[in-house]
Amino acid sequence: MLIRVEPNADVPVFQQIVDQVKAAIARGACRPGDVIPSVRQMAADSLVNPNTVARSYRELEREGVVVTRRGFGVIVAPNATERCRQDRRTAIRDGIAELVRDALDAGLTPCDVRNALEEALGGGTGTGEAE
Amino acid sequence: MLIRVEPNADVPVFQQIVDQVKAAIARGACRPGDVIPSVRQMAADSLVNPNTVARSYRELEREGVVVTRRGFGVIVAPNATERCRQDRRTAIRDGIAELVRDALDAGLTPCDVRNALEEALGGGTGTGEAE
Amino acid sequence: MLIRVEPNADVPVFQQIVDQVKAAIARGACRPGDVIPSVRQMAADSLVNPNTVARSYRELEREGVVVTRRGFGVIVAPNATERCRQDRRTAIRDGIAELVRDALDAGLTPCDVRNALEEALGGGTGTGEAE
Amino acid sequence: MLIRVEPNADVPVFQQIVDQVKAAIARGACRPGDVIPSVRQMAADSLVNPNTVARSYRELEREGVVVTRRGFGVIVAPNATERCRQDRRTAIRDGIAELVRDALDAGLTPCDVRNALEEALGGGTGTGEAE
DNA sequence: GTGGTCTAGACCACG
DNA sequence: GTGGTCTAGACCACC
Secondary structure (H helix, E strand, O other), X not given: OOOOOOOOOOOOHHHHHHHHXXXXXXXXXXXXXXXXXOHHHHHHHHOOOHHHHHHHHHHHHHOOOEEEEOOOXXXXXXXXXXXXXXXXXXXXXXXXXXXXXXXHHOOOOHHHHHHHHHHHHHHHHOOOOOO | OOOOOOOOOOOOHHHHHHHHHHHHHHOOOOOOOOEEOOHHHHHHHHOOXXXXXXXXXXXXXXXXXXXXXXXXXXXXXXXXXXXXXXXXXXXXXXXXXXXXXXXXXXXOOHHHHHHHHHXXXXXXXXXXXXX | OOOOOOOOOOOOHHHHHHHHHHHXXXXXXXXXXXEEOOHHHHHHHHOOOHHHHHHHHHHHHHOOOXXXXXXXXXXXXXXXXXXXXXXXXXXXXXXXXXXXXXXXXXXXXXXXXXXXXXXXXXXXHOOOOOO | OXXXXXXXXXXXXXXXXXXXXXXXXXOOOOOOOOEEXXXXXXXXXXXXXXXXXXXXXHHHHHOOOEEEEOOOEEEEOOOHHHHHHHXXXXXXXXXXXXXXXXXXXXXXXXXXXXXXXXXXXXXXXXXXXXX
């Protein structure tokens, strides 16, 4: 469970942590029942204040993604994997829909959008292609 | 020049105004030399605090999209149309790139992303129909 | 909107504030659309740290009881009254059910419970009776 | 002596054990002189950390409900039955008083409270049937 | 050891 | 002026 935080980003640090934990669960790096790093541990690893990590964990618990056992630690909730995947999928779809709306609103054609997408798909990952 | 603002959105009100003015210019609804509503006029129309509208206009002027002539009004800058189109295109491309990165990060395949895009293009608008 | 906090109670301060705000709404002291005291104001009034008040307000917003408008203030949500009343009713019923379960579990008879209730009703409020 | 613990409840695990032991004594399931399970036995049965069980036993001994005889075991104290019954009765009465105060505070009428009680008495158990 | 809470003080963005 | 966030350090209860 490696968390990398950018302190000066426009998205709050506590939200970055929430997102990355959920992403780790979504991609299977953490599975239900696994123990995730303690508040103090992650705070030390990520160079983030423990209070900020605690807030992230509180939010994750509120969303039902993790379960915290006092004096023991924080564990991934039973059905967290599917829940996180669903969340990510919904978020991505919403994001795409909003982006498309904005793009068409700004006068771009659907073809422009497709081209921009293909460019991003090709350059962002390079699944085999040269960079 | 009709501006619609959502006060509870995550994007600031002043930014919504900036974006919508630039969008109007980008799609040709406002052309260089046109006069856009005064601060107090737009404030009254949009039910927004005049200070907020003023800030939006300050930002638009800073970007060279409009020029204000004291005692006269605010007019669209000579080369605003192309500038706004360029801005929109860049913003859209950046947005798509970020979204694609997030999506692949979350374990979606490029194909998933393409499908979501096509769905958004098909369902969200008329793919080119008049509004 | 008068909030009284007991710092040494077993229920956290932020939760006390949440409960009292919801109670004020439930009994009609605050109605939808009303502005509730600012974070700093309530912090000053209640002798509580602003961060603690902020956390209470964040929780209230999460529950849909209030809506916060940045730079403006916090207002009671449209359907907050009924929602709070419902919450209170559910909480009370759950509490009674749990209590009854415990009481019968401990060997008390239903009659014992009824007597204890009548005593509490008589002494706790004195709706007209001498104390 | 069957103890069932809910790790995720708001009442601490050690307190749940204390309460259940006292309840068992109050309802006569354990009588003075009876031997109750050893720390490690109950820890194994209840899937609870032995330290936690030890703390519960320490608390029970502090309250005079049990006495531990080194090398022999833990036995129910001579006057534990009446003491536990008294404790339970006091706890229940306090709980009812607090609940009634909250309920009236929230605007419910005494009649509402009585109805909720009767519902709980009627539906929650068999009002005296064997279990 | 663990998480939960609170305080104090700072900075930022928005209106 | 408003709320939002972060840091720092302290205390508590639980396991």
